[in-house]
Amino acid sequence: EIVLTQSPGTLSLSPGERAALSCRSSRSVGTYLAWYQHKPGQSPRLLIYDISHRAAGIPGRFSGSGSGTDFTLTISSLEPEDFAIYYCQERSNWPSFTFGPGTRVDIK
């Protein structure tokens, strides 16, 4: 069973700042890594799939990178609507999935 670890647990930043969120897996997940955004009272939203591909309608300030076991979601310049919880997810054992524990991005 793959375990995903996300860091930091909470990131406190101001609008306009750059955010870098980390996701590490206990073993290689190949390219099968996605990122979701989840805001209170809303459904989760797919941001990035297969490490670096933006989902439909996702702004260009969101980007994904990494390989093997280390992955990063970068938000180049935080907008007020970006303050949320972000989860990574792997599907290397599809059709089973694993979510990471999440990183909360708070307004500083």
Add this chain to the structure above:
Amino acid sequence: EQLVESGGGLVQPGGSLKLSCRASRFTFTSYWMTWVRQAPGKGLEWLANIRQDGTEQYYADSVKGRFTVSRDNAENSVYLHMDNLRADDTALYYCARNGWYHDLWGQGTLVTVSS
């Protein structure tokens, strides 16, 4: 494109509940479907997947043997039948479309397990 869950509610420990998720405005039969939950104060947890034709189902260890996922393609619906519910099954339950990843989600239905 829309998913709408229903069927949540208050149930006693050891009880059963069946959740429904109705899809609209996309070709339901083209997709695997998924159930995911979020317990209060916790993160997202993948629970179960079902193949387009309903012939394959996969479950997280935490629900295997207690939860059953099914679908009715004529009704554009996917279901989650939950038995032997426990307090730690209290959560908001989402259905999601599974096009390799979960690119469409419902709004969730709340299940509370308490006496």
